[in-house]
Amino acid sequence: MRSPKELTRAEIVRAAIHFRWTRKGAKWTVIVGERELPARPLVLEAAGVPPNDPINSHQAVEILRRLGFETRYAKDQGEMEIEEKEEPSEKESGSILEMVSAVTREVPEHEWERVPADLSRNVDHYLYGSKRTDQ
Structure with a gap:
């Protein structure tokens, strides 16, 4: 078992090929090839560590971004979307x-x-x- 922080891009891609995830609701996802996968579980799978590893989603996302992957954050269904307003000029x-x-x-x-x-x-x-x- 390796530390997730030591992963390479190739290890993430290799893990993504056979990765299966049936749960819904992952807030952080990563795009690997044509697939959108949950970020933290994929990092843990690639590192070969158990699901109770102390690495959190934000750390997993940072690892994936460092390796050049596109990450996404999905809002909860219940959250209201806030419209951004342009700041008025002085x-x-x-x-x-x-x-x-x-x-x-x-x-x-x-x-x-x-x-x-x-x-x-x-x-x-x-x-x-x-x-x-x-x-």
Whole structure:
């Protein structure tokens, strides 16, 4: 048994030829030839180590990337895809005061009434329960 960190590209390719994986849901996969295979199990198979080897998926992916393989990460089905927005330019975003004002305008008036009048003076009391400062 070798350390997975000592594997060569040829050993990964050789292991991939006969590799069979029936489980679903591997988050990290690797492309070897025409096949997409689970990254960690393939690395463990190529190294000849048992499945309970301490190498984790991220280490396996790093080994595969170092050897020149394409790796992929598959999101969970339940995860929401977050759309990336372009950052507004400095001219579009305005000053920090304008940004804060825009956000505070969205807060309903009845919510502002719930903010304690001494919040700025006693913020530690409201956040952490420390003694109030009465001045």
